[in-house]
Amino acid sequence: MRTTSMQMSFRETVSDKFKIRNVHLQQSQNQIRHKTDGLSSSTLVLRRGQPFTILINNDGRPFDPLKEKLVFKIVLGPLFVEVPVSVSGQPSPSQWSAFLERSVLDPNAPRMLSISLFSPASASVGVYSLQLRVETRWSVKTHLLGQFTLLCNPWCQADSVFLQSEELRNEYIRNDCGLLFKGSAGNVVSRPWSFDQYEKGILDICMKMLQLSPQAQANVERDLLNRSNPVYIGRVVSAMVNCQDDKGVLMGNWSGDYSDGVSPSKWSGSADILRKWSETQFSPVKYGQCWVFAAVMCTVMRALGIPTRVVTNFNSAHDTNTNMVIEEYYSEMGEKLSIGRDSIWNFHVWVESWMKRPDLGGGYDGWQVLDPTPQELSGGMYRCGPAAVKAIHEQKVNTPYDVPFVYAEVNADVRTIIIRNGKILSTSIDKDKVGALICTKRPGPSMLMQNITEEYKTETSPQSIGVSLQFLKAPVVGETLSFSVTIVNKVAVPKLLKKHVNAQNKEYHRNPTGTFWEAHDDLKIGPYETVVVKHEISFNEYMMVEVAEDSLVNLAVVIEDVKSQERVLASEEFNICSPDLNIQIQNEQLVIINKQEVALVTFTNPFKVAVSGELTVSGSGLLEEKVEMSLTIQPRETMRRAVRFIPRMAGARMLQASLVLRDLSTVLRGFKTISVQA
Template sequence: MDVFKVSTVNLQQVQNQTRHKTEGLSSSTLVLRRGQVFTLAINYEGRAFDPLKEKMVFRIILGPLSVDVPVSTSGQPSLTQWTAVLERSATGPTAPRALSVSLSSPASASIGVYTLEMIVETRQGVKTHSVGQITLLCNPWSQADSVYLQSEDLRTEYVRSDIGVLYKGSPYSVFPRPWALDQYEKGILDICMKLLQLSPQHQADMRRDLQNRNNPVYIGRVISAMVNANDDKGVVMGKWEGDYKDGVNPSTWTGSGDILKKWAETKFSPVKYGQCWVFAAVMCTVMRALGIPTRIITNFNSAHDTDGNMVIEEYYDEKGKKLEMSSDSIWNFHVWVESWMKRPDLGQGYDGWQVLDATPQEPSGAYFRCGPASVKAVYQRRVEAQYDVPFVYAEVNADVRIKIVKNGKVLSTSVDKRRVGPLICTKSPGSTRMQDVTSQYKNESGKRRTDAPSPAPTCKGTAVSFKLLKPPVLGENISFNITIVNNEAAPKQLKKHVNAQNKVYNRNPTDTFWQVHDDIQIGPNQTVTAKHEICFKDYMQKEAAEDTLVSLAVVIEDVNSQERVLAAEEFNICSPTLTVQVQNESCVNINAPQAATVSFVNPFDTAVCGQLTICGSGLMEQKAQMCVTIQPRETMRKPVNFTPKMAGCKMLSASLVLTNPPAVLHGFTTFNVQHLNMDVQQVKKCL
């Protein structure tokens, strides 16, 4: 008797992943987005499938959870439950012996790695066929998904793009830092899914964790904790001082792929070491891979309020040295991410961008994590809103109370309400230009101009200020003027104390490396200006870093009245940059060999040596690395060849780690990789 017999089931990976916009994501499974139809081809032998004689059921399995989905011959996909519909049945002696079945997942399905089985019931019995595995991701293209993002350009930027640019420095001197997000690198998506599997939540209660994975709010909190290694089997261990000989200097990482692969290859041991931009960039990679729109944010002069009073206490001694008397601190910059999602738990009006911070600063719900904190809730100072809104609000809005102390006695106190959070920024969509998003966090009255220093402090007619004579450049002296104004109609005898300290971006300065103390006679209503210079050898760091930061303070003491006034500023020393140029940049084609050149002019008076690294996600299978020595004022030009494997906007970046002087330099360029058959006029060039 002729019977219906399944021979093979084809997951049709290329067609399905193209429709689901997951092409390029590397996985051992079929990669799909929830709330969207995908099709399977069922090849069979014998007679055609007859729904009156056979019953076909798909079993969808996620860990201990499963659902049976009968195949119907009619109907529409559902956004609330799994469905399976028979699309066609080929008949006739010469027709292919195949069925096409359309399956769809609910728009609120849990993300994870599912196992698919197909069960066929006939009069002869029941047979179960292994279909394979699918990795289900969030779907910002589906209006029913809680991560839906309306603009195609923004979906391209915040989900599909693997170009990372973050911003560092100070609000007066911002510089871009390239980062390869690497979500398309081989094995990265599987590693991101493993990160969920290793979370404490999954280990403690697998069923509950898998059920909760339908919610991006929950996913964000899990990932925020798992990117750092503080209290779980997380990815990155932080380190902000000392040497990095037993790991990697955070400034030398070029992308997320190396970090995530190292974590997996070492059986999920913490990767040493990271700092805030590393935690944020790795989290951006994971969230984009999971289908949640995410962007990297930098907050300049970011407050770390440890006691929750939304006030940062700063202490200086009477000679201008900043003191370690408070656990609060102001980071020159701090980097986190924002992810786009709905927030039904907060009520109406709080959907959209949510702050998530993987840098381990303070515990939140027993783990070192932060967020998701609604940016709109931060703007409205809704400090009762979960999660961690008060902490984020303080990061961008805290007052700064400055005290000069001597022998435990407070000599003067002043309050600065504008120093914290003067500039909050991110990469502009479709461009490497900076986008200012400060107004999304705080109203205009709370913003301070980022092109001018604080007003000169005064005390009873004495004012003091200082001004850099030119932007500080690594290898050169720091030149600045100090201006003292006597606004009274009587002469004064003053003492001037100038103090410079090296600064790590996320904490108070270290010991004084340069200081000057002078006596000054100033006449009635007179202005006195003094020029100072700090030599390169005085501020040169011991450990290679891309951030050379200086804390500079001046205290003017009125000898007769004993009153004091302080002016302080923290700034970064600009590093030279590398130039990356791609030949024939306007016609770079997929799978066609291309050439580029990395160049650098040595501005130092001595020869420099170090390691040059060139990389490009989707452009080069392996990084190009070479040791270089460059003579004083010599121009280095190094060629590099690459063959693009992915179309779209791509980034080629280079870094040079110098040993003398210790510094890390960067450079990058972005360009569009075209399909060979694509009309150049149709290509949207990336800037």
């Protein structure tokens, strides 16, 4: 009899206990609320400054706050905070807090607690571990609940990356495809890029980049505390995208020889680069140039929750001696000479990230320039920024970080010097050449360019030109280049002139090499007369030098007054566009998620010779794997290739195609934006 009584008493004690059966982190619901749905990670992904809900199923009696205490332990590396669960009160915007939302008391229903955890809007970005401790008078039991990744939150007003407009948040955080702009200010080429922040494992790789930084390796605790600040994160990522002084992602190469890696022109998205870096135990990926560095940085910053866009500066000055003047030397025949260390890149690409700048006092919040291309040291490392765009516009060149360098990139004066045998024949200053056009992709689905030059530049000075160059039609590979030289006599006396026109091959980031075409002649011009002279350069004359994607032509004309020996120079640097690939979708208005569709890629060979190469078609959210095929196209023949795809994500997606030609060492591209219906 006594035995039976003891058993009953024991059963009553068990049923009277509060005992956790399991805990649900509600990954799907929390990620939808936090606008992190679609981001691929091995953990729950959350944004700071916003509550997330955890469900606890328990056995025994209902939770009683008088009998047991629930305490969350939130761990980030060596740092942790303990957060007791409150049954009432208000969340604090500056510290972690937890509140019991509701508990199910129905004796017939499974027992369940719903708890809201609040992170402060200034919490550090990182991968956290979550533990739950149940304390009673007699026992303490700890449950390991798993990990979560915490990101910045541009939807939260208290976060230092808060962005007011939903359209801009969608463009600069959630959009995973866009355009990069290259070429020259007079002939801009838009280049599709897949940022790939939703691709499998990419977010985890971005978090690994923070963990591998020299700052984290030197002092992990200080690094984790500093990761609350997007200014700090921007400087870490700017250095980690290049491999100059750390375990960074990309190695730069401007030599033209990419035989032991991938030519920068062949990349079309960030996922391939970031995965390759991760899969090779964080060895640098070969190779990148400025637009590749910038596009990868844009991916990382968007993944971390910091609004970011890719920006191109045409005629970008590299001022090595910080005197804000770039000197360019020409011969009297119009040939550009490689004298001096300063240079003007036809285009240079960086990113802007949106954040508050409390370190600069008032007025400098907003877009900040960050440049991961390794050019100059900043604080002992190859990185640049964040430089406040407003400080650049206001010429506040004593403002951190790296404002003088970026100011010179967009605003330096160009001093043109014509010399003969080391002797200066004439000099002139151009205040408008540098930063001729600064642009980014326009927000929204339109895939158009937005001119943001005025955000950087002070007003320009009026030009007074006696000679100018103009293209009669846009230069395209395979066609004759047609341009005119316009000469204006601004005085009341006739003149006898010598005209020297010179074309040199160049790469976007350095001075030109040898002349491949030139023309010289004499002409007479009457008082106040305007003379227009037309010139043509045939495909045969430029095809051997001007086919690579980022090769350009430096075209210059020097007009010499025979009597006064006064010389005037006009120059134009331009790119010759490759023909586009055309992509058409069979049912363009009815593309539906998880339903097979067909895209048709076409291209007509404009060259007088047959071309062969590799066609690659890719699309994040459209194709699981890239489609690759070899082909040969005869002169004037039209190639047609059908590609089947099944969309797995709704919204605006981008399908892009590239054809790498072996014979002409150039890359042809095309892209199509597709609206996928849910």
